[in-house]
Amino acid sequence: MEVFKYYLINFIVPSLVIILIVVIVVTISDRIMYEYNKQYRLSIRQKITAFLTELLFTDAEDYENRISDFKKQIPYGSMWCKSMVTSCIIELKQNIKGEVTAPILDIYKSFGLQHFSEKLIRNRRWYIKCKGIFHFQVLEYEEGESLVKKYMDHKNPVLRSNAFIAFISLTSKKLDFLSDYPYEISLIDELKVMDLLYHKKFPIPKNIKDWITAQNPSIVKLGIRFMVYYNYTVEKDTLLKLLKADNNMIRREVIIALRELFLFEAEPVLIDIFASEEIENKIAILQTLAVIGSQKSIVFIDDYLHRSVNPATKLEAVRTLDTLDSNYLKSNFKENFEIIKIKKHVKNAYL
DSSP states (O other): OHHHHHHIIIIIHHHHHHHHHHHHHHHHHHHHHHHHHHHHHHHHHHHHHHHHHHHHHSOOOOHHHHHHHHHTTTTTTSHHHHHHHHHHHHHHHHHOOSGGGTTHHHHHHHTTHHHHHHHHHTSSSHHHHHHHHHHHHHTTOGGGHHHHHGGGGOSSHHHHHHHHHHHHHHOOSOGGGGGGOOSOOOHHHHHHHHHHHHHHOOOOOTTHHHHHTOSOHHHHHHHHHHHHHTTOOTTHHHHHHGGGOSOHHHHHHHHHHHHHTTOGGGHHHHHHHGGGSOHHHHHHHHHHHHHHOOHHHHHHHHHHHHHOOOHHHHHHHHHHHHHHOHHHHHHHOTTOHHHHHHHHHHHOTTO
8 A cells, every 4th residue: 555655746746737738838838739720720811812803903914923933922832722722712702793804714723722722633532533523613614624524423412512513614615415314303403404594505415305305314304494595496296295204203394394385286285184194283284274274274264163172172173263264263152252352362462
């Protein structure tokens, strides 16, 4: 026992005290260094932002020399610094609109940051690759098109999705090749493609029929949206055949397209398939008939209202009939208090 006390007092306790002191010192030092680095990097970022803004808003064609001098004023050799410069350039690109943004790509290239982004893309980690691809996409670095294309078949769905959108954003080619694209396209990516279509004004694919008859439902859906965007009705017969497609989503997309394209000849087909459709598609059909419907639709809806039990479709049917012929609704449903009530609700949602 005496021996243990001797070692405890003379060795163990002093060692623990020393370890505790070292831990405290290291923790405090790390905190001080963290705050210092934080402030240092903030000051570097402010310097970068000021320089880029000045470069962008002043008449300066000689970017190379000015940028070369500026690199000496910041720790440009560090990866974090290159990442920061890239981030600042992207922020300018995203926050400033108009012709003033034209030199941004030249500034990006004058910094040599395309090589930094390429290095990220070649990194073995997929999320690092996505960062590099994002740089190329946002900054519209078209020379990176071939490198991005390699990842459109990648097994990682997130990386593949990023490469898909980036490639469409960068490519100067027509989009005909997409008819053979085998992978599912998410709703978000569909919206991104349509946004790119709006901004880049891609011509309608010459093989649009191959799109709307493709095995990939995502491509069929995109093809239908392209037809609507370009008001393209040459393949209207093929479009009508898609109302018999097995995929419920495709049928709904066709129903919406028929409304947007004002294809009046679709009216009898929509009436025929109405009974076999799901609720959401029935509502879509009624909304389309409100646009392209004739007397035939009025008779159909009259009959449907007398036997319908689904409140959602009945409400839409009343709204459609009111759109097609408001007087018909008034004169033929005088004694039907449920329909009168629904009509009031159609006119005023608070009733």
